[in-house]
Amino acid sequence: MSEVLLDIQNLSVDYLTDKGAFQAVREVSFQIRRGELFGLAGESGCGKSTIAYAITRLAKPPAWTRGGRILLDGQDILALPEDELRHIRWRKIGMVFQSAMNSLNPLLRVEAQFHDVLRLHKGYSRAQSRARAEDMFRLVGIPTDRLGHYPHQFSGGMRQRIVIAICLALHPELIIMDEPTTALDVVVQREILEQVVDLQQSQGFSVLFITHDLHLMAQICHRIGVMLKGELVEVGDTVQISTAPRHDYTRKLWSAIPVLPTARHLEGSL
Ligand SMILES: Nc1ncnc2c1ncn2[C@@H]1O[C@H](COP(=O)(O)OP(=O)(O)OP(=O)(O)O)[C@@H](O)[C@H]1O
Numbered sequence: 001m002s003e004v005l006l007d008i009q010n011l012s013v014d015y016l017t018d019k020g021a022f023q024a025v026r027e028v029s030f031q032i033r034r035g036e037l038f039g040l041a042g043e044s045g046c047g048k049s050t051i052a053y054a055i056t057r058l059a060k061p062p063a064w065t066r067g068g069r070i071l072l073d074g075q076d077i078l079a080l081p082e083d084e085l086r087h088i089r090w091r092k093i094g095m096v097f098q099s100a101m102n103s104l105n106p107l108l109r110v111e112a113q114f115h116d117v118l119r120l121h122k123g124y125s126r127a128q129s130r131a132r133a134e135d136m137f138r139l140v141g142i143p144t145d146r147l148g149h150y151p152h153q154f155s156g157g158m159r160q161r162i163v164i165a166i167c168l169a170l171h172p173e174l175i176i177m178d179e180p181t182t183a184l185d186v187v188v189q190r191e192i193l194e195q196v197v198d199l200q201q202s203q204g205f206s207v208l209f210i211t212h213d214l215h216l217m218a219q220i221c222h223r224i225g226v227m228l229k230g231e232l233v234e235v236g237d238t239v240q241i242s243t244a245p246r247h248d249y250t251r252k253l254w255s256a257i258p259v260l261p262t263a264r265h266l267e268g269s270l
Pocket residue numbers: 015016017022024042043044045046047048049050051061062063212
């Protein structure tokens with residue numbers, strides 16, 4: 001079994017509102033191993049994104065991480081000073097969110113956006129950034145002569161691939177994908193996720209994949225955690241979660257889906 005990359009221990013996050021503290025995440029613990037695709041499932045509002053933001057420490061008030069530890073490679077992210085955190089964000093943890101394709105700067109050619117990130121985090125020259133950007137474009141299947149184009153010259157699916165490519169350019173150990181393809185049509189969604197699985201296998205990074213779509217999740221993840229109202233009610237191998245769920249709520253989630261999944265059984269590949 002591979003070593004643990006991310007170890008979340010008893011994580012609790014509140015939102016401090018006028019009416020008092022709302023406990024959005026309560027005592028959640030799970031681990032993600034190196035090279036593992038881990039899915040976090042559960043209905044809207046159960047706390048999935050709150051966990052994603054807590055891991056990156058991008059959560060802003062009124063969110064308040066009340067307790068717990070988030071160890072990345074044994075280092076507690078919650079205890080790090082802000083300047084050290086900046087090194088970890090993007091370099092060690094990459095993020096692709098639902099609206100990521102709109103996070104590209106519309107006024108800058110894509111090549112320049114690669115350079116901004118690579119200069120800032122790796123000190124790359126323009127030529128080094130260009131070479132890395134070309135590699136990344138090849139990796140996500142976009143012709144390299146399109147690096148000089150502006151974001152609006154690409155389709156939504158291609159823009160999302162570009163965001164993934166920029167994220168991968170920094171070689172992160174963990175990529176958090178929060179509903180990364182929800183805004184795209186089903187065919188493009190599938191193509192991108194298949195590509196993420198291929199990239200994950202060739203590059204070896206770990207993924208925390210967040211979606212309300214359990215069916216989709218079961219097709220790409222090795223293990224799945226199921227959340228209900230701020231608590232993690234079940235964690236298991238994808239095959240177990242899809243064929244023999246232990247918790248009533250997991251069964252309920254499956255029964256809400258018309259077809260049973262063909263779970264991707266990747267046990268042993270980790
Ligand atoms: N800024 C905020 N202030 C108060 N409550 C919030 C805030 N942000 C989120 N919440 C509440 O925290 C809970 C968890 O929200 P979160 O976005 O983490 O859920 P989620 O599972 O990711 O849902 P979705 O799939 O809809 O994004 C929800 O009940 C939400 O209403």
